[in-house]
Amino acid sequence: MEHAQAPLVTTSDAALADELTRLAAAAGAVITSASTTDAVLRGWTSAPVVLVGADLAATLADLAPPRRPGVQVIAWAPAPPDTYRDALVIGAERVVELPSGAELVAELLTDLGEAGRLDGSVLGVVGGCGGAGATTLACAVGQVAAAHGPTLVVDLDPLGPGCDRVLALDDAPGVRWDSLGSASGRLSGRSLREAVPRRDGLGVLGWPATPAAALDTAAVRETLSAARRGHDTVVLDLPRAGDQVAEAAAGCALVALVVRPTVTGVAAAARWVAALPDPCRVGLVVRGHGAAPDRVAALVGVPVITAMSDQRGLAEALDLGLGPVRSRRGPLVTAARAVFAAATEGSVLA
Numbered sequence: 061m062e063h064a065q066a067p068l069v070t071t072s073d074a075a076l077a078d079e080l081t082r083l084a085a086a087a088g089a090v091i092t093s094a095s096t097t098d099a100v101l102r103g104w105t106s107a108p109v110v111l112v113g114a115d116l117a118a119t120l121a122d123l124a125p126p127r128r129p130g131v132q133v134i135a136w137a138p139a140p141p142d143t144y145r146d147a148l149v150i151g152a153e154r155v156v157e158l159p160s161g162a163e164l165v166a167e168l169l170t171d172l173g174e175a176g177r178l179d180g181s182v183l184g185v186v187g188g189c190g191g192a193g194a195t196t197l198a199c200a201v202g203q204v205a206a207a208h209g210p211t212l213v214v215d216l217d218p219l220g221p222g223c224d225r226v227l228a229l230d231d232a233p234g235v236r237w238d239s240l241g242s243a244s245g246r247l248s249g250r251s252l253r254e255a256v257p258r259r260d261g262l263g264v265l266g267w268p269a270t271p272a273a274a275l276d277t278a279a280v281r282e283t284l285s286a287a288r289r290g291h292d293t294v295v296l297d298l299p300r301a302g303d304q305v306a307e308a309a310a311g312c313a314l315v316a317l318v319v320r321p322t323v324t325g326v327a328a329a330a331r332w333v334a335a336l337p338d339p340c341r342v343g344l345v346v347r348g349h350g351a352a353p354d355r356v357a358a359l360v361g362v363p364v365i366t367a368m369s370d371q372r373g374l375a376e377a378l379d380l381g382l383g384p385v386r387s388r389r390g391p392l393v394t395a396a397r398a399v400f401a402a403a404t405e406g407s408v409l410a
């Protein structure tokens with residue numbers, strides 16, 4: 061039986077076929093097996109992933125099938141030396157040796173369960189100055205977004221209060237940056253979603269009690285890519301400075317810059333914007349009273365998404381473990397909704 065979205069497996073090695081069927085079953089995927097070259101070529105372009113047994117790699121290389129992404133050659137370790145040449149001719153992404161590569165195959169197949177789902181949108185929140193309210197707003201936007209679909213708040217600031225604490229998920233079991241801090245191959249969107257501390261639709265990727273050394277750039281890149289594949293919305297709590305900030309901000313559909321409408325608040329926010337290579341997707345959230353939002357926008361040089369007064373009862377809501385959004389009304393939830401809408405609809409920056 062053929063499934064349009066099923067990975068195509070071709071091998072005449074019965075043990076390899078069994079192993080790939082087992083890995084697929086564990087990943088919740090149904091595979092299509094092609095035992096003849098005709099069958100392989102028929103499914104070659106439409107299958108989301110093609111797993112070619114090393115035993116048939118040379119035969120397939122002779123047929124010179126069209127180049128396509130997602131082809132993997134699977135071999136029992138150690139792969140025969142010719143396998144690498146055949147893989148190159150077929151245009152395979154890699155040779156995966158079993159049994160050590162089983163996890164990688166499982167991850168590739170697991171992501172197929174989410175095939176057809178669009179990558180989630182990523183938005184960042186950063187403070188124009190220290191204590192502006194960025195972490196609070198990031199968590200509030202996470203709570204608002206979670207009502208629309210799976211959402212992940214990613215804490216990129218090792219010196220903040222901890223988004224997991226603000227969202228009252230600090231005692232929840234799950235992975236934190238110390239488990240993901242070094243690049244270890246491809247991480248599936250679903251595995252990340254299921255591994256982080258989570259309540260209903262809202263998960264958080266935070267820090268261990270004692271934050272480890274600085275994050276590895278490649279690991280952050282891989283994690284954010286998996287986060288997008290596994291969630292509808294990803295909210296980044298960005299520190300004002302650090303190795304990851306420019307790249308993470310560049311990957312955001314929108315960066316909400318929380319600014320205090322004071323002389324010092326505006327000056328610091330303007331400096332942050334000036335340091336960005338591409339400030340065109342930044343919008344302001346003006347918090348508190350002082351200079352008019354339009355004036356702040358003119359001075360900082362980016363448009364206003366929204367302005368909000370201080371949220372009363374915030375400390376109490378956090379102490380109660382409710383997260384910053386404790387009711388459907390109030391300045392903070394209204395601002396969080398505006399940021400979410402601006403990121404998903406592109407309204408403010410159009």
Ligand SMILES: Nc1ncnc2c1ncn2[C@@H]1O[C@H](COP(=O)(O)OP(=O)(O)OP(=O)(O)O)[C@@H](O)[C@H]1O
Pocket residue numbers: 186187189190191192193194195196197217219220221347369370371372374375392
């Ligand atoms: N909308 C708000 N209304 C009232 N108080 C707020 C609001 N947002 C934040 N605060 C308070 O301001 C303080 C700093 O908040 P928060 O940690 O969110 O700021 P930040 O910009 O992330 O700071 P940091 O520079 O440490 O990253 C906290 O005490 C918080 O409760």
Ligand SMILES: [Mg+2]
Pocket residue numbers: 187194195196217220221297
């Ligand atoms: Mg913060």
